[in-house]
């Protein structure tokens with residue numbers, strides 16, 4: 668009987684991996700990207716603003732390479748767009764983009780709620796209730812940025828607990844933009860408007876009750892309301908785009 672001798676040595680031992688050039692700047696770039704993302708979401712860099720690469724590199728105490736890499740990372744999240752030979756800019760959606768983003772939320776968010784309800788109801792409720800507390804204290808301080816963050820955390824809780832990595836990835840593609848629009852455009856209005864806070868409390872009540880059909884209907888109402896506020900705030904000379912976007916939002 669032939670015995671097949673299995674080598675215990677990994678075959679790669681004889682042919683070691685070719686030396687790869689490690690990218691020492693990667694983690695630095697990620698740190699810059701995290702900070703830049705925060706600056707965009709919190710409105711330190713306005714929507715549509717030119718990103719001052721050189722000044723940023725200087726203020727972070729790094730070379731321009733990690734800043735460029737960070738910009739590439741943020742470009743993948745749709746937060747930045749690069750105009751070759753001109754520079755990098757913070758995204759500024761057209762009215763039609765806003766309508767598409769709202770449509771996306773109306774499709775994806777009720778599903779995330781449904782999955783979070785069956786997958787991790789209590790953890791979701793806990794996270795949402797924490798967001799409500801943060802919103803309440805932000806309201807008392809008229810703190811727009813904290814209100815925007817708490818609002819984002821409430822909606823994020825659905826995705827964090829939905830247990831489906833693909834849904835989470837799909838959401839991540841748009842989450843930065845949604846958060847930036849929220850902090851820059853709707854939170855300043857919401858801190859002056861008790862209805863917004865009431866709507867968020869209603870989300871939690873409906874979720875606890877398990878009335879997911881009413882929850883889904885409230886998502887549409889909530890998203891439509893903020894979408895309309897966004898397109899008006901972003902209004903430029905493209906009135907046709909605006910009218911079209913408003914029609915799309917009304918159809919949600």
Ligand SMILES: [Zn+2]
Nearest residue numbers: 818822867889
């Ligand atoms: Zn909200």
